[in-house]
Amino acid sequence: MRSLRSSAPDPNLAHLDTNSLAADRRIRAEDRRLNALTALALASMLAAAGMIFLYAPQDALQGPVQRVFYLHVNSAIAAYVCFAMVVGGGAAYLWKESVRGDRLARAAATVGLVFTTNAFVMGMIWAKPIWNWDPSKTWDARVTSTAVLWVVYAGYLLVRRFATPGRPAMRLAAVVGIVGFVDVPVVHFSVQWWRTLHPGRVIDAPGGPALPPEMLLAFMVTMVAVLLLAGTLVAIRYRIEARRDQLEERAVAAQLELAASHGPR
């Protein structure tokens, strides 16, 4: 009986190989790259924390609570980047049946949800002293569209869980990811035109940023750090998903082999 451990593996199954010396080297290199990326992300988050608490000036009106701004806004930006990856990955799957695209979408959806939740929690901490939990203020355009975003991608993960695993799940999830993303600006504008409050544009305000240069620098450093962190998390999730796919493929390959060795000669 031929096994997956045989010295001359089937070239079609080369990517499933995890036991040979070459595979060992490949996995170690992957590990090193991910570790380096993680270390870089952690270091830049620490640098961002330093910028936020030590370098950036205190807000004259709001006091220390305004320092929430740096992580709050950048978490939202990172979430949007992640969900854009879900859309891109889903489109790649629908267009070219790219399983890698689907894997990226899977990885980014989870990370995007984490960052949306973070943006929400930070927003609540900030809103408590400034808006004082007035319900007419908490449902403004940006909060509503972000809440919709959260629910849509939670639904995306539910579709993945309840659909038939494999291609059907990938196909249906891609549709949810793309249609959901189209809906978000629509929600945003519909709320903005009929009921609203969130602060207007600050960073990309017409006529230059409405922030002192020190705050802007801290904001930019935090943005780089948060995006690096999000990218690292997506890379780690991608690797987990790739391993899971490999495991399934190997199980199928092993069963086929077993059937072949017991079948008629």
Place this chain on the structure above:
Amino acid sequence: MQFLRVVFAVAQKDLRSELRARELLPALAQFVVLALVIANFAFDLDLVSGPRLSPGILWLVLVFAGLVAFGRAFAAEKESGSLEAMLLTPAGPAAIFAGKALASAALLVACEAVLLPAMAVFLGSPISATVVVTVLVATAGMASLGSLFAALAAQTRARDLLLPVLALPIWVPFVVVGGKAVQVAMSGQSLAALPLSSQPLIVMADFDILFLVVASLAARFVLDD
């Protein structure tokens, strides 16, 4: 032309089977009236609060009736395995999808024909032509997205659970804009008083077109295995 013929044939088939079986419509009409009874006791309505809370009650009932109407349209096909049979015919998936969406929209309109008079009778809601037109314009967009997600949810293990989770957030724009339009109309004002850039009916018609295009593009991927 061929596309439209298929759309109408599918819609006709759905409506005819509903007309013969009389399953969904009586149940939906009953659901709508019962929802108003619940609203009446839950909000403790009187002559003042009845008309004031009417816009909210209208949208709540409409959204949940929509979930049932769109969900059943595809669940029934799935149970009898007739969706696969239809997909085996030369008719394109987009046309089949549009036909089913059209039939479920017609069902929801029939449901609204019960809901609006019932609200006028039970809650004293001032139902004007503007309210009727707003609801109809919203129905078109809700039907295209609702049917898309109903078709999607019907292919999963937990369709009754998944459809509300997917459709409700996607319908938010219609509830926001339609809700505002109904509020304005029910308070006796004219929509013409709002600025041109935020005319609810025009904006909702834009949403209708956008979502119709999105849903018909996505239908191929949802229905085709």
